[in-house]
Amino acid sequence: LAKTTQPISMDSYEGQEVNITCSHNNIATNDYITWYQQFPSQGPRFIIQGYKTKVTNEVASLFIPADRKSSTLSLPRVSLSDTAVYYCLVASGGYNKLIFGAGTRLAVHP
Amino acid sequence: GAGVSQSPRYKVAKRGQDVALRCDPISGHVSLFWYQQALGQGPEFLTYFQNEAQLDKSGLPSDRFFAERPEGSVSTLKIQRTQQEDSAVYLCASSSAGTLGEKLFFGSGTQLSVL
Numbered sequence: 001l002a003k004t005t006q007p008i009s010m011d012s013y014e015g016q017e018v019n020i021t022c023s024h025n026n027i028a029t030n031d032y033i034t035w036y037q038q039f040p041s042q043g044p045r046f047i048i049q050g051y052k053t054k055v056t057n058e059v060a061s062l063f064i065p066a067d068r069k070s071s072t073l074s075l076p077r078v079s080l081s082d083t084a085v086y087y088c089l090v091a092s093g094g095y096n097k098l099i100f101g102a103g104t105r106l107a108v109h110p
Numbered sequence: 111g112a113g114v115s116q117s118p119r120y121k122v123a124k125r126g127q128d129v130a131l132r133c134d135p136i137s138g139h140v141s142l143f144w145y146q147q148a149l150g151q152g153p154e155f156l157t158y159f160q161n162e163a164q165l166d167k168s169g170l171p172s173d174r175f176f177a178e179r180p181e182g183s184v185s186t187l188k189i190q191r192t193q194q195e196d197s198a199v200y201l202c203a204s205s206s207a208g209t210l211g212e213k214l215f216f217g218s219g220t221q222l223s224v225l
Contacts, residue, residue, distance in 0.1 A: 034213075042131065043114070043216025045199050087152060097143075097166065098214060100152035 004088045009105040018075045020104050022088030025069045033064060033071045034098070036087045044087060044100075050074070075106075083108045112136060114217035116202050122223045123192045131187045135204030143214065144177055144183050145201040151152045153201055158184060192224045 005023040012018045024033065032051055034038040036044035048055055050062045050071070075082060085103040115134040136144050136180055141160055145153035146169075148152050156222070158166040161182040170177070174192075179185040199219040205212040 026169070042218050043203065044214075046213045047218065097155060097158060099155060100145075101197075102152050 001047075002099050003099075004090055006086075006088050006101065006104045008102065009107070011107050011109065012078055013109050014079055015077050016065060018073075018078050018106060018108075020073045020086055020088070020106070023070045024088070024090050027068050027090055032091045033062070033068075034091055035062065035073050036089065036098075036100075038085045038087065038103070047086075049069045053092070068093070078106075078108045080108050080110065082106065114202055114204055114215050116217035116220050118202075118220060120221050120223075122225065125194060125224055128188065128190045129192055129222065131189075131200050131222070133185045133202030133204075135183065135185070135189070135202070136206075136215055137183075139204035139206050139215075140182075141205045141207065141212070142179060143203040143205075144185070144187050145203065146171075147199040147201055148217070149198075152207070155162050156187070156200075172222060189222075192222075194224050197222055197224045 032049055034049040035047045037047050038044040048057055048060050048062045050064050052064050052068060055062045061074045083106060085105050086102040087100050089098045114136055116196045117132045121129055143158050144156040146156055147153040155169040157170055157177045159179045162179050174190045176188045187200060199221050201216055203214040203216045205214050
């Protein structure tokens with residue numbers, strides 16, 4: 001199973017762009033990279049998913065280099081409501097079994 | 111609503127009691143997962159169902175934990191003879207297909223406290 005490594009915590013300020021990088025050195029050919037967001041007292045919520053290059057949606061962008069050994073979640077112009085834990089996951093097992101790490105705790109300050 | 115529903119939202123049990131946690135997945139979703147989340151940690155995989163078949167129970171911590179999904183929709187996670195170390199949030203998630211890359215939808219969880 002591909003293991004992911006990401007920073008334990010990050011701090012930012014309202015209006016700034018936040019980039020969270022995740023390492024997954026032994027990612028398999030068929031694995032997707034997925035990011036989830038979790039607020040206190042809620043379950044994780046899907047943010048974005050990609051396989052290679054760049055993916056963008058209304059919430060975030062995901063950058064994946066050609067070797068796919070890392071990925072970067074980019075949150076443009078964060079607000080206080082973006083304070084949450086962000087998980088980088090690599091889907092494995094053939095049926096989308098997600099293995100969560102400890103995640104990155106993002107704190108956005110006024 | 112159209113999301114994953116879990117009940118009860120909070121459960122307090124005395125050590126040694128049996129508990130049952132319910133998950134109502136999104137209608138039509140084939141795949142259902144249970145996760146356990148300790149305070150300050152990421153969710154840990156417990157078990158996976160595809161329809162009514164339990165295809166992976168490798169994460170269940172002991173034989174006191176049992177999960178079922180008899181009709182391929184609602185699922186119940188049962189914990190027998192609860193211990194203090196069972197205190198955690200139990201999350202249920204569902205997805206529309208058992209294929210790689212499919213988005214998972216999580217419920218808000220059941221917070222279990224064993225006294």
